[in-house]
Amino acid sequence: MNVQESKIRTPFVLCIAEKPSAAKRIANALAEKGVEQITIGKESIYKIVRKNENLIITAASGHIFSVVQDGYGSEFPTYDFKWAPLYKKSRGSNEIKKDPYSQRILNIFKILKELIPKAEKIIIMTDYDQEGEVIGGIILKELGGEKIFRTAKRMKFSTLTKDELKLAYDKLLPTIDFNLFEAGVTRHYLDWLYGINLSRALMLTYKRETSKFKSLSTGRVQGPTLRFVYDREIKIKSHVPIPFWQIKIRIFIDNNPIELKIEKNFEAEKEAKRKAEEFLKGEIYIEKIEAKDVRISPPVPPNLSNLQGEIYRLYKIPPEQTLAIAEKLYLGALISYPRTDAQQYPKDLNHIEIINKLAQQKNYISLKKFVLPIKKNRPVSGKKTDPAHPAIYPTGEKPDKKLNSKEFKIYDYIVRRYFATLAEDSIETRKKIVFSINKQEMVSITITKPKKRGWKQVLNIKEAKNKFSESLEKLREGMNIEKFEVKTEQKYTTPPPRYNPSSLLKEMEKNEIGTKATRAEIINTLKKRGYLQGKESFEITELGLTVMEILKQNSPIITLPDLTRQVEQSLAKIERAEIDSNTVILQGIVYLHKVLLDLHNERKNIGQALDASVDPKNQNKQNYGTCPICKTGKLEIRIARNTGKRFLGCTNYFNTEIKCNASFPLPQKGKIEKTNKKCPADGYTMVKVITNKRIWYWCINPECPERKKWGKNSDFAKINNEGD
Amino acid sequence: MKGIKLKEKCPIDGKIAFLEGKDNTYFFCAYHYFAYHNLKDGYHLWNEKLEKKLSWEEYLDTILKLKDKSDNLVGEWVKDVISFLLKKQ
Ligand SMILES: [Zn+2]
Ligand SMILES: [Zn+2]
Ligand SMILES: [Zn+2]
Numbered sequence: 110m111n112v113q114e115s116k117i118r119t120p121f122v123l124c125i126a127e128k129p130s131a132a133k134r135i136a137n138a139l140a141e142k143g144v145e146q147i148t149i150g151k152e153s154i155y156k157i158v159r160k161n162e163n164l165i166i167t168a169a170s171g172h173i174f175s176v177v178q179d180g181y182g183s184e185f186p187t188y189d190f191k192w193a194p195l196y197k198k199s200r201g202s203n204e205i206k207k208d209p210y211s212q213r214i215l216n217i218f219k220i221l222k223e224l225i226p227k228a229e230k231i232i233i234m235t236d237y238d239q240e241g242e243v244i245g246g247i248i249l250k251e252l253g254g255e256k257i258f259r260t261a262k263r264m265k266f267s268t269l270t271k272d273e274l275k276l277a278y279d280k281l282l283p284t285i286d287f288n289l290f291e292a293g294v295t296r297h298y299l300d301w302l303y304g305i306n307l308s309r310a311l312m313l314t315y316k317r318e319t320s321k322f323k324s325l326s327t328g329r330v331q332g333p334t335l336r337f338v339y340d341r342e343i344k345i346k347s348h349v350p351i352p353f354w355q356i357k358i359r360i361f362i363d364n365n366p367i368e369l370k371i372e373k374n375f376e377a378e379k380e381a382k383r384k385a386e387e388f389l390k391g392e393i394y395i396e397k398i399e400a401k402d403v404r405i406s407p408p409v410p411p412n413l414s415n416l417q418g419e420i421y422r423l424y425k426i427p428p429e430q431t432l433a434i435a436e437k438l439y440l441g442a443l444i445s446y447p448r449t450d451a452q453q454y455p456k457d458l459n460h461i462e463i464i465n466k467l468a469q470q471k472n473y474i475s476l477k478k479f480v481l482p483i484k485k486n487r488p489v490s491g492k493k494t495d496p497a498h499p500a501i502y503p504t505g506e507k508p509d510k511k512l513n514s515k516e517f518k519i520y521d522y523i524v525r526r527y528f529a530t531l532a533e534d535s536i537e538t539r540k541k542i543v544f545s546i547n548k549q550e551m552v553s554i555t556i557t558k559p560k561k562r563g564w565k566q567v568l569n570i571k572e573a574k575n576k577f578s579e580s581l582e583k584l585r586e587g588m589n590i591e592k593f594e595v596k597t598e599q600k601y602t603t604p605p606p607r608y609n610p611s612s613l614l615k616e617m618e619k620n621e622i623g624t625k626a627t628r629a630e631i632i633n634t635l636k637k638r639g640y641l642q643g644k645e646s647f648e649i650t651e652l653g654l655t656v657m658e659i660l661k662q663n664s665p666i667i668t669l670p671d672l673t674r675q676v677e678q679s680l681a682k683i684e685r686a687e688i689d690s691n692t693v694i695l696q697g698i699v700y701l702h703k704v705l706l707d708l709h710n711e712r713k714n715i716g717q718a719l720d721a722s723v724d725p726k727n728q729n730k731q732n733y734g735t736c737p738i739c740k741t742g743k744l745e746i747r748i749a750r751n752t753g754k755r756f757l758g759c760t761n762y763f764n765t766e767i768k769c770n771a772s773f774p775l776p777q778k779g780k781i782e783k784t785n786k787k788c789p790a791d792g793y794t795m796v797k798v799i800t801n802k803r804i805w806y807w808c809i810n811p812e813c814p815e816r817k818k819w820g821k822n823s824d825f826a827k828i829n830n831e832g833d
Numbered sequence: 834m835k836g837i838k839l840k841e842k843c844p845i846d847g848k849i850a851f852l853e854g855k856d857n858t859y860f861f862c863a864y865h866y867f868a869y870h871n872l873k874d875g876y877h878l879w880n881e882k883l884e885k886k887l888s889w890e891e892y893l894d895t896i897l898k899l900k901d902k903s904d905n906l907v908g909e910w911v912k913d914v915i916s917f918l919l920k921k922q
Pocket of ligand 1: 737740742743759761769771
């Protein structure tokens with residue numbers, strides 16, 4: 110069915126949600142009678158009635174447009190951009206990608222394009238943040254035009270529960286937030302400008318200097334993120350352990366060995382040994398014993414990075430996966446919007462209702478008793494705020510489907526953390542026993558005993574056990590320790606630990622790099638580009654090392670957090686209407702241009718450095734078949750030292766006994782790929798040549814009887830193309 | 834890690850070598866040079882701290898054996914350089 114056939118009659122109000130599942134939730138929440146589901150292609154749109162108006166609720170699929178180059182070719186540098194639908198094959202062309210995802214985007218695009226001009230009123234119902242504003246705003250601008258963009262209404266909500274959605278519908282905002290929108294699109298423009306130009310600079314340099322092709326990239330946020338890992342890697346890989354010494358004293362109480370560790374490290378072996386001897390001759394007695402109760406407040410309401418960090422610590426689920434799952438839970442109306450920085454609940458949140466609803470789930474009945482009456486200091490709050498959304502909390506709704514194991518782990522954590530923020534303090538008694546070692550060093554041991562578990566019980570936190578606490582309890586002030594041993598231990602300085610998904614995310618957050626919504630994805634991109642490897646701890650690859658080395662030497666600024674932080678601050682200023690988008694973009698371009706010039710001036714060195722790491726000697730070079738001259742060597746692409754031209758040479762050239770100097774010229778333009786084809790005329794190896802304009806086959810034999818004929822004859826090339 | 838570029842290649846991995854100080858005996862690439870530098874600094878530190886002084890070779894040998902203690906203790910480039918230096922002798 111298409112939109113025409115679906116008998117959508119005007120007048121109607123068009124509602125645009127961010128994702129199909131959100132559209133369905135919204136329809137069910139707002140419908141006064143029934144929900145009519147209309148299927149167009151594979152998309153569903155929902156027809157409902159509310160307050161005597163016909164509402165059509167439809168959805169985007171996240172972004173359906175992206176920023177692309179305005180114009181053809183791989184111009185460099187390029188500063189002209191526009192928005193284009195994601196289903197298009199390449200900029201400027203109208204060809205449509207055939208994959209299912211692009212087909213879906215095309216269908217959504219068609220539906221929106223048809224409905225937007227016909228609608229009497231439009232309400233944007235995407236998620237309320239920078240990205241949501243961009244998704245909705247660009248759809249309005251591209252498919253409806255400026256007037257519709259200026260007049261469409263905005264619905265603001267943080268959970269997909271019925272009550273909140275109904276309330277939000279009654280309190281529609283008159284327009285989208287134009288400042289938020291401007292800040293969001295500016296981010297897209299800057300990311301595009303930096304990403305495409307820096308990546309092209311690397312690739313073009315590599316191609317010009319080596320005649321080879323490799324997909325390389327970097328960007329505004331990628332650079333500084335990779336730099337963290339790079340700096341750490343350098344420290345790890347060049348670490349030389351240096352010795353130092355510690356003195357360990359083992360006292361015996363009831364024959365139980367108890368270690369006392371002198372905090373101080375000794376720099377020299379001699380000094381450590383001398384001290385140890387002194388201690389052995391001296392006396393150890395109990396200087397004092399202090400006991401006190403310590404209150405520990407519950408953890409604060411979590412924002413996205415708190416959640417990602419805890420889930421990684423507890424279950425080793427990587428941050429990007431935690432976000433994806435949290436988003437699914439949000440779309441299932443089980444939790445509030447997860448892309449948030451806030452550590453506070455909404456002021457008017459009905460905790461009693463949520464607690465009662467959660468207590469209906471059998472897993473959580475027992476948690477209700479830990480909840481304190483809501484008053485000034487409950488629930489607890491953290492310091493961080495977010496203008497768009499509160500901290501993450503459960504809505505109280507029951508899952509309508511059984512959650513899978515990972516989904517359950519994350520949901521369960523969110524529920525328990527919610528209860529914990531409302532629960533009693535945890536109290537423990539800490540008894541500190543201070544030992545005097547020869548009247549020179551004070552060493553203490555603390556025994557902790559839980560007095561009241563409080564919120565710790567809600568979060569199932571295990572208490573650490575003290576070893577030999579019964580024996581330690583017997584000690585009194587002034588007592589002498591009769592039996593003890595003293596020994597020195599040689600230790601070594603260790604390199605800093607590698608980053609793991611959680612610690613790298615925290616480092617980005619600390620340095621204000623990226624946004625809560627994009628950080629995990631950036632780390633993923635670095636992995637996809639082959640710059641990082643490893644799952645639980647990140648190691649930089651040879652390629653990552655080289656790319657960073659090049660950027661660092663030639664334009665250090667794009668590898669440091671400062672630029673990215675400045676951009677974030679400018680974007681925040683756009684949000685507050687303190688600066689306009691064009692100024693920020695212009696500043697960005699001026700800056701970028703300087704960086705590109707620096708890279709250009711160093712192109713020779715950059716090309717060589719990249720070549721060494723993309724194609725290190727020890728790695729298998731592409732082999733283009735057996736050498737037809739010596740019959741034992743393999744052919745590989747090499748660059749002639751005197752002319753700089755590329756050719757196929759024999760590996761036996763380096764073999765001092767054979768020293769085969771077979772050499773076959775290659776076309777100098779385009780990418781060369783190996784094939785299994787043999788030339789029909791002389792049986793020589795054929796290679797594939799790929800340029801922007803065409804793809805053809807090339808017989809490597811310079812004397813080939815047919816080569817001249819088909820060099821320009823497309824028929825021959827076509828024949829050769831078949832059966833490939 | 835910027836230095837004067839040399840025609841020489843790093844004997845360990847064939848990358849472009851750098852010349853950084855006057856006392857250079859070997860021309861390593863930037864990374865191996867850095868590791869070599871740390872090793873030389875380390876030698877002085879070790880001998881300042883230990884009761885029994887080590888010769889340069891004993892020192893290299895000790896560091897190389899430390900890697901058995903924990904895999905992450907000795908840097909990879911440091912191991913490369915030590916293996917290269919010990920082979921040279
Ligand atoms: Zn040959
Ligand atoms: Zn031929
Ligand atoms: Zn090297």
